[in-house]
Amino acid sequence: MALNLLYFFVFPGLLFVATAGALLSWFDRKITARVQFRKGPPLLQPFYDFFKLLLVKETILPKHGSPFIFLLAPVFAVFGATMAGVFILLPLFNISTGFKGDLIVIFYLLTIPSFSYITGSLASGNPLAAVGSSREMKLILSYELTFLLLIAAIIMKAGQKFDLNSVITIQQEGTPFIRSISGVLLFIVGIFCVQAKLALVPFDMPEAETEISEGIFIEYSGSAYAMIKLAKYIMFFVLPAFLVALLMGGFRLEGINILWAVLKIIGTVLLLTLIRNTNPRIKIKQAVSFFMIWMNLLAVIAIVLIVFGY
Amino acid sequence: MGFKDYCFRKSLWVFHFGGASCNNCDIEILDCLTPRHDLERFGILLVGSVRHADVLLVNGSINMRDKDRLLEIYNQAPKPILVVAIGACGCTGGIFAEGITFAGPVDKIIPVDAYIPGCPPKPEAIIAGIVKLAGRK
Secondary structure (H helix, E strand, O other): OHHHHHHHHOOOOHHHHHHHHHHHHHHHHHHHHHHOOOOOOOOOHHHHHHHHHHHHOOOOOOOOOOHHHHHHHHHHHHHHHHHHHHHHHHHHOOOOOOOOOHHHHHHHHHHHHHHHHHHHHHHOOOHHHHHHHHHHHHHHHHHHHHHHHHHHHHHHHOOOOOOHHHHHHHHHHOOOHHHOHHHHHHHHHHHHHHHHHOOOHHHOHHHOOOOOOOHHHOOOOHHHHHHHHHHHHHHHHHHHHHHHHHHOOOOOOOOOHHHHHHHHHHHHHHHHHHHHHOOOOOOHHHHHHHHHHHHHHHHHHHHHHHHOOO | OOHHHHHHHHOOEEEEEEOEOOOHHHHHHHHHOOOOOOHHHHOOEEOOOHHHOOEEEEEOEOEHHHHHHHHHHHHHOOOOOEEEEEHHHHHOOHHHOOOOOEOOOHHHOOOOOEEEOOOOOOHHHHHHHHHHHHOOO
């Protein structure tokens, strides 16, 4: 029991993923600034933002809405993101859970933050938040099938193994999946799915700040918004780590390999940031057809290649 | 200065309210966020919703129609909020001070924490004003 609480709150759980995610989100902002020839924020900027929202600012409740659900939704988002982080990071750090089938659980846990944002924004009663949450729903409908196909392809490639631990072990004993043709295709699919799950720029229609002024987060202020920021930081670390675990062979934690593990995560985040900085926001219709037609096609081609052993 | 104040002044998020402005101050405010001046190195971001704002930038002369909207925005902002009046029109009324639709400079409507005069103020002046505001207390 005490060990489980330690897992949830301290080491692979809340404290660790939140700190790592906040540092990665600083990295994202700094790279964005360097791409635009700016200097960028200081290293501890995400922590200043979080503690300012949590400790200093007032939390305003919407007048025409449901305050209970409005305040509970960010807590659920943090919970879902942290649980997904624990399930992904325990196998990555070679701590065996003995849980056969955690890939399916991770898939469901990763959707909890998006669903809580939708519930919270609909509970606020703001029309712009309603527009944002309807866009978020359409975005979920478009990328979720692709994400499921990605996980199905990984399961087939690993030889019908449903747990992350054996997926990582198979890659570490053989070669990482990304060194094959199907692996490269799956990596492209995975990067775009992660981009849409994080709602980064080509897919940021739910919170388009110049268009519907932050959309789903428009009514959040103070500590409720701090919880949303925390969930966003956690997802910023957890999703690239999941991609590293699925395709790049996970982490090895001895000697120089620790540096190599950190570089894998930073490289994935760098790729996400560069995609975010070189693309404009697309319309929701374009996002749906992008995932439904092109990314699904790519994933199906990868599955066919896996069947023939490439 | 405690931990809370330190975090607050290191991360000021700005919401921009344009009254009946001639647009020169708006352009100079946007200049502050461009690569040449880069306010993000002080942790300052431009946000889209007033619920996330820590600083309310008000520029332009406030006429009778703007007055209600400015009050509404100010009441909707989460406290503590700092108000900055930018430009001659925001500080005193400028050349519109004796117009028939003029509803008083910003500080007659809501409490103002900093004044940045100029017509329009240079981006350097705006940055100097905001940094002084952040270093106050």
